[in-house]
Amino acid sequence: MMRPSPGRTAPPSVYVKTYGCQMNERDSESIAALLIGHGYRLAQDEVDADVILVNTCSVRGKAEEKAIGKLGLLVAGKRERPGLVVGAVGCMARRLGGELVRRVKGLDFVVGPRRLHTLPAVVEAVYAGRGPVIDAGEGEDEMAEPLTEHLTGGPSAFVNILLGCDRHCAYCIVPVVRGREWSRPADGVLREVESLVSRGVREVTLLGQSVMSYGRVNPVWPGEYVSRLGFREPLPRLLEAVGAVEGIRRIRFTSGHPSGCTVELARAMAEIPGVCPHLHLPVQSGSDRILGMMRRGYTAGYYLEAVRRLRSAVPGLALTTDVIVGFPGETEEDFQATRSLMEEAVFDNAFIFKYSPREGTPAAAMKDDVTAEEKLRRNHVLLEDQDKRGLRINEALQGTTLEVMAEGPSLRNQARWAGRTGSNKIVIFESVAGIEAGAIVQVRIDKAGAQTLYGSIQPGERLTG
Ligand code: 5AD
Ligand code: SF4
Numbered sequence: 001m002m003r004p005s006p007g008r009t010a011p012p013s014v015y016v017k018t019y020g021c022q023m024n025e026r027d028s029e030s031i032a033a034l035l036i037g038h039g040y041r042l043a044q045d046e047v048d049a050d051v052i053l054v055n056t057c058s059v060r061g062k063a064e065e066k067a068i069g070k071l072g073l074l075v076a077g078k079r080e081r082p083g084l085v086v087g088a089v090g091c092m093a094r095r096l097g098g099e100l101v102r103r104v105k106g107l108d109f110v111v112g113p114r115r116l117h118t119l120p121a122v123v124e125a126v127y128a129g130r131g132p133v134i135d136a137g138e139g140e141d142e143m144a145e146p147l148t149e150h151l152t153g154g155p156s157a158f159v160n161i162l163l164g165c166d167r168h169c170a171y172c173i174v175p176v177v178r179g180r181e182w183s184r185p186a187d188g189v190l191r192e193v194e195s196l197v198s199r200g201v202r203e204v205t206l207l208g209q210s211v212m213s214y215g216r217v218n219p220v221w222p223g224e225y226v227s228r229l230g231f232r233e234p235l236p237r238l239l240e241a242v243g244a245v246e247g248i249r250r251i252r253f254t255s256g257h258p259s260g261c262t263v264e265l266a267r268a269m270a271e272i273p274g275v276c277p278h279l280h281l282p283v284q285s286g287s288d289r290i291l292g293m294m295r296r297g298y299t300a301g302y303y304l305e306a307v308r309r310l311r312s313a314v315p316g317l318a319l320t321t322d323v324i325v326g327f328p329g330e331t332e333e334d335f336q337a338t339r340s341l342m343e344e345a346v347f348d349n350a351f352i353f354k355y356s357p358r359e360g361t362p363a364a365a366m367k368d369d370v371t372a373e374e375k376l377r378r379n380h381v382l383l384e385d386q387d388k389r390g391l392r393i394n395e396a397l398q399g400t401t402l403e404v405m406a407e408g409p410s411l412r413n414q415a416r417w418a419g420r421t422g423s424n425k426i427v428i429f430e431s432v433a434g435i436e437a438g439a440i441v442q443v444r445i446d447k448a449g450a451q452t453l454y455g456s457i458q459p460g461e462r463l464t465g
Pocket of ligand 2: 019020021023024056057058059090091173174177178
């Protein structure tokens with residue numbers, strides 16, 4: 001068992017600070033649950049934690065700088081708090097390994113995203129004076145089930161279905177830091193979903209860097225599985241099986257790639273009750289020339305065709321996307337192609353990123369020739385376009401009544417609640433007595449912003465989850 005710092009009687013407490021994507025959020029939750037299972041308790045705040053883990057992201061230089069800054073501050077805090085243990089986990093831990101201990105003097109451990117199951121032993125080794133411990137992880141041993149522990153509480157949960165990524169887009173560090181693509185066998189996924197639902201979860205989001213590759217590299221279904229709806233592809237089959245779990249109300253999956261937007265997937269989204277009409281489908285650029293250099297494996301026309309296939313099957317489908325501006329060699333003409341594609345695809349929301357060269361990726365060898373000011377300008381232009389587009393789309397929803405899953409009091413105003421539509425739009429509504437997180441209620445939309453809808457609960461609703 002773990003060894004608390006000298007003189008301490010209560011079990012040591014742990015705090016996990018998270019940077020990066022939903023996969024990191026998921027990992028942080030399972031790290032916390034795993035350590036609780038080993039006798040730790042959860043600290044409310046980093047200031048009263050005995051062990052602080054920073055779950056890091058490597059996707060852009062900025063994300064890494066932030067985490068390194070944070071780790072530096074935490075390690076400096078050890079002077080006032082002897083016995084404090086500080087470790088880095090996640091993508092940057094994998095990318096930098098022991099180098100991170102040289103950069104952040106006093107760091108106690110570095111554990112990569114596919115080695116998180118070693119954390120209880122790692123922290124124990126640090127307590128036993130055998131730190132710093134480096135377990136960045138690489139090689140074949142990483143083809144293993146991910147952590148499946150969850151914390152209790154809340155109506156929504158993330159479930160990993162695919163680890164790593166074999167796509168090798170030219171700009172992306174993910175294949176380096178998250179390793180080879182590996183899909184979890186469906187039975188393990190289903191057991192996890194069933195257990196979540198038995199603990200009150202009503203909505204699951206199935207996660208994978210390129211989730212539509214599910215089952216592509218390794219088989220995930222035993223031969224005898226028969227899909228009632230006649231699906232042959234692994235992801236539609238999984239969606240159907242998850243949808244059949246008694247008590248599940250909503251199913252999401254992310255992130256997508258246009259090559260996975262097959263006729264069957266479109267049909268799965270349309271026909272399986274509970275599968276939400278929303279897809280995050282990163283496009284990255286609207287210029288065929290840039291898409292080619294990015295090695296995305298599609299053209300703008302192919303992407304738009306995938307969008308048409310989905311939209312014609314799934315009524316009310318919301319699409320969100322990621323775009324990179326300022327990729328090496330991106331001209332004004334390329335940029336304008338991105339602007340028009342975004343308009344043509346009618347995205348509900350978009351995340352815009354300024355290109356950041358990542359060492360070890362093919363694009364890092366290209367000249368990062370779009371100036372910082374120009375990247376910023378393009379970023380602003382796309383955000384402004386998106387704001388107008390988002391507002392236009394959301395205004396058209398005014399006066400309609402949408403199904404909303406209540407999530408909890410709004411952060412800004414506790415008299416109001418926040419929830420989400422199936423299309424993943426945030427809805428703010430006046431709270432009513434007795435409402436519980438997880439309740440699915442009908443909300444009439446009275447007002448629309450570019451990112452948020454405002455409405456009122458329709459009378460006669462069941463308010464419990
Ligand atoms: N520079 C900028 N943005 C990037 N992304 C991934 N790699 C980079 C990079 N090197 C963006 C992509 C991806 C999102 C998670 O981050 O748009 O979809
Ligand atoms: Fe997530 Fe990618 Fe960042 Fe890792 S590098 S946390 S996979 S966004």
